[in-house]
Amino acid sequence: MEPGSSVKMIKSQRVFLSNEICPALIIIKDGKISEIVTSSDRETTTSCEVLDVGECLVMPGTVDSHVHVNEPGRTDWEGYWTATRSAASGGVTTIVDMPLNSIPPTTTLQNFRTKLEAASGKCFVDTAFWGGVVPDNQSELRPMIRAGIPGFKCFMIHSGVEEFPHVSESDLHAAMAQLRGTGSVLLFHAETELADQRIENEDPCEYSAFLNSRPDSMEVEAIQTVSQLCLQYQVQCHIVHLSSAKALDILKAARKAGAPLTVETTHHYLSLSAEHIPPGATLFKCCPPIRTQDNQEKLWSALKDGHIDMVVSDHSPCTADLKKLDTGDFMKAWGGISSLQFGLPLFWTSARKRGFSIPEVVKFLCQKPAELCRLGNKKGSFLPGFDADIVIWDPEKEFEVTEACIHHKNKLTPYLGCRLYGEVFATLVRGKIVYLKGKFSPNPLGELLLAQ
Template identity: 70%
Template sequence: MKPGSKVNTVRSRRVVCGNEIMPAVVVIEEGKIQSILPGSSGPPEAGFEVMDVGDSVVMPGIVDCHVHVNEPGRTTWEGFWTATRAAAAGGVTTIVDMPLNSIPPTTTLDNLHEKMEAASGKCFVDTAFWGGVIPGNQLELRPMIQAGVAGFKCFLIHSGVHEFPHVTQKDLHSAMEQLQHTGSVLLFHAEQDVSLLSEEQAEPRDYSTFLKSRPDVMELEAIRTVTNLCLQYRVRCHIVHLSSAQPLALIQAARQAGAPLTVETTHHYLSLSAEQVPAGATQFKCCPPIRGAANQEKLWSALKAGHIDMVVSDHSPCTPDLKGLDSGDFTQAWGGISSLQFGLSLFWTSASQRGFTLPDAVRLLCQRTAQLCRLDDQKGSLTPGHDADLVIWDPEKEFQVKEESIHHKNKLTPYLGLRLRGEVCATIVRGRVVYNNGSFSPSPMGKHLLIPPGEGALTWVPPCVC
């Protein structure tokens, strides 16, 4: 099908519906899934143009709820046009934009309106927006909820940009009071400053120098703070980009005590390990840091057991100069990894070797992420009445990440040259083909997703065992 065209029917011998993979025909009407017909027979009625994809897998479009687009203000780092094209090329049909590193940050109602205006007419996939909690903006939170933000994010440590300062305990209590009974969610960058023994003349080009500067205990203590707040206020809380397995027992204990707490990890923590990082290779720097291989296996085990709810990209790009590749100084380089386009393939390359199934991929990359931001009534599953957001892909096909195939604005990524398993063939957003085998729709087709406020709304469900 030509990019930009409308699809009536998609037929495949491998359609992922719930926990089943079966031959089926997905019937689309006015951008919604009208029905899913088991079997691979012809179209339900004359006049329907069938997109027959053979053995390619058809599953819900990915909902990546952790993406830094950086527009307005830092569009040299990334922008909605390039970010959402990269998303479409990776089978992502919905992104949720983080409140930083744009200028201004999404911390007031006016700034939210400025963000949405900057995104207008530039999105190839659907886009929702997180708000931010910073010191002193607690009275902006409810107006932003009314305006449709998916929830809020805060930092317990310096964010890396001066216009998004981290919060104090007082700020957190003020924010929690505002968020009670709103159904909204507060996301935490869960690292907290702790006293560390100084190391004299540590080599800044050695990855171990950076890793020792952000030890596991920083996450452990921050998550202790989060669990206490969550239990006190019973406001939905979410831990972003968990890198350390050490706090998992603390998280589980809080959940068992009734805390409405969820947690994500990222593709880079599941795909990369500290032992792989060469000296001076600052493209691997992110915060929290990529930890050792033994820790990584514990994250995979937690994911398998349902103790980690979802996997996201945390796409956080910058211009190459900010990575300081010439000096290779990990202590000064910007911390962030570009991966939005390759999330599905990164996940499947490792997950398929560990016994994860295609329904597991849907649960972790689509359903749970949609639930977090209260989009699960329209996104994240192949259900009649939901948006006809589909990714069509070949989970057996391997490809190499090459610079010329990267659609992010800046091509620097630790995945360059890597061979991945699982190639995206086509991406459909609300019944229209936005990407097909390297080509994009002539114009952006994404829309803004504004989440209606709901008193006490709670779509989080307890984690299940795979």
């Protein structure tokens, strides 16, 4: 079979099914899972060609609900064509595009239409879209919901781009009043601006200077505010890219009190630590910052215990000049890490050492992100009637991240040279092969997803 072709049946000795791994035959009809046959003695009479992948693991394609594609307006940073090919090569079958850093941002109905036009015909995987909450756009929220936006993101601190301003607490009250009763979700970049944290005479090329400028207290204070608003309005709230374990007790208490609150962390907070970031290595800069190894282990424990709901990439690429690689100045470099393509192997490489199972991989990378963006009725699980979005991969296969294998537009990533476990063999979107052993379908096969 070749990229672009439709698959009717997939056979493997290792298929994820109902929280276990077993031999099975997946039958696909009209782009959806029709049936999963697990009985080894059942004969299936068909003339269809079967894709037999032997011992490769077959599971639902991952859903990355936190991706900055940046098109239109900053397509030199990324773009739908390159971002979704990168996603496909990493086993991601659905992405959800953030409302920034594109120009215009997705903060009005008209801007959303502009975004849809820009994405049309360019996506190799299915693509959904978050809207944005900015000051004084509350009248745009319900029209965007009716047009297919599943939820909205806001910043409680400067976003990094002028066209997406951060909100005040009064802006949040106005927005949440509009969202109450809609079933929509409000996503928070939860950092609050505090007094200047920089210590005089610190070397901006030392990672510690940047880390000290964005302490845990910025997240803790912001998450306290979000928790109170969530309880007051009973609008689902979601904390994006949690980096500080010090905020976990606040989240636990709010959820125990009845707040419909969910939280994600990212691959870089689970894979990278401050102690191992060299001077001038601005490829490691992101906001909130990568924190200590001790903090990282607490995030892993919270994930294991169910206090963190999902893991995403927060793929936030840029051009090389914005990373200030020539000066190594952490304070001036763009804050963002590119990892869309490597989420599955990054997570598995670290998770396998900590006793995590494949069913937990599916939960954190597939099911929970799909539920967040209101796609849990057709994405993220192997159930009859669900889209046949599938990743076929080898959890035992080790590979090296090289520039030649990177498919996102700018090859800047702190993972260059890393050896990871979990090589992706093939990715299918609604039963069609979009990626197979280094090759892509001739044409984009992804659809633009609108929430109902």
